[in-house]
Amino acid sequence: MIKESNYVSELNPKNEIDTLIEYATTEAVPIMDKISVEFVKQLLRIHNAHNVLEIGTAIGYSALHFASVHPNIQITTIERNELMYQQAKKNIQDFNKQHQINLVFKDALEAFDEVNHQIYDVLFIDAAKAQSKKFFELYSPLVRTGGLIITDNILYHDFVGNIEIVRSRNVKQMVRKIEKYNTWLSENTDYQTNFIDIGDGMSISIKLKGE
Known part of the structure; x- marks a missing residue:
C-alpha cells in the first residue's frame, strides 16, 4: 500500500529536478521533502514573487524548484559549505538556470x-537552525512590506515541543534554541505568523511594517 505522503507527492506535477533526490539521499544531504517544496512554490505563485532570497542552498534543490515557478523569477541563494556550493553550482548549470539563480x-x-x-x-x-533568529533579524530589512519570511524545520525532527524524549545534550540545546525562536516569532507584532505542520515544520510570516 502506498503511504499517504507518497500518494500526495505523486499527485503533484512531475519535475526533472526531482532526480536530485536520489543524490541527496545517497550523500545524506538534507533537502526539502517534495510536498513542502511544492507548498512553498504555490506560495510564490500566489504571492506573485519576483525576487527570492534563500539562506542555505545545499545542493540547489529548492532554489532550482523555486526558479521553475516562472521564467522571470530571480533566486539569490547563500551557501557556506564549499562541497555543497560546488555541487549546487554544477546542478544549476546542468539545469541551465544560471540566468535565474545567483549563487553566493x-x-x-x-x-x-x-x-x-x-x-x-x-x-x-x-x-x-540555531541561527534562524540571527538570519531573520539580519535579512528581514531586505524584505518588502507585505512580503513573506518562511522558516523551514521549526520542529527539528519532531523534537521541538517534545524535548523530554531527547537524550543528547547538544540536541537538547538545539531544540531549546528553536523553541525560543518560535516563541519570539509568535510574539513579534511586526509580523503575522502562522506555524504549519508540514514536512519538518514551517513558519510563514507576513511583514506588516517597514524597517
Whole structure:
C-alpha cells in the first residue's frame, strides 16, 4: 500500500529536478521533502514573487524548484559549505538556470553586503537552525512590506515541543534554541505568523511594517 505522503507527492506535477533526490539521499544531504517544496512554490505563485532570497542552498534543490515557478523569477541563494556550493553550482548549470539563480559562496551571517542590492518578495530560511533568529533579524530589512519570511524545520525532527524524549545534550540545546525562536516569532507584532505542520515544520510570516 502506498503511504499517504507518497500518494500526495505523486499527485503533484512531475519535475526533472526531482532526480536530485536520489543524490541527496545517497550523500545524506538534507533537502526539502517534495510536498513542502511544492507548498512553498504555490506560495510564490500566489504571492506573485519576483525576487527570492534563500539562506542555505545545499545542493540547489529548492532554489532550482523555486526558479521553475516562472521564467522571470530571480533566486539569490547563500551557501557556506564549499562541497555543497560546488555541487549546487554544477546542478544549476546542468539545469541551465544560471540566468535565474545567483549563487553566493559565503557564511550567511557575513553575506549581507553581497545581497543587499535589492528588495525581496520572499526570504526563505533553511540553514543552521540555531541561527534562524540571527538570519531573520539580519535579512528581514531586505524584505518588502507585505512580503513573506518562511522558516523551514521549526520542529527539528519532531523534537521541538517534545524535548523530554531527547537524550543528547547538544540536541537538547538545539531544540531549546528553536523553541525560543518560535516563541519570539509568535510574539513579534511586526509580523503575522502562522506555524504549519508540514514536512519538518514551517513558519510563514507576513511583514506588516517597514524597517
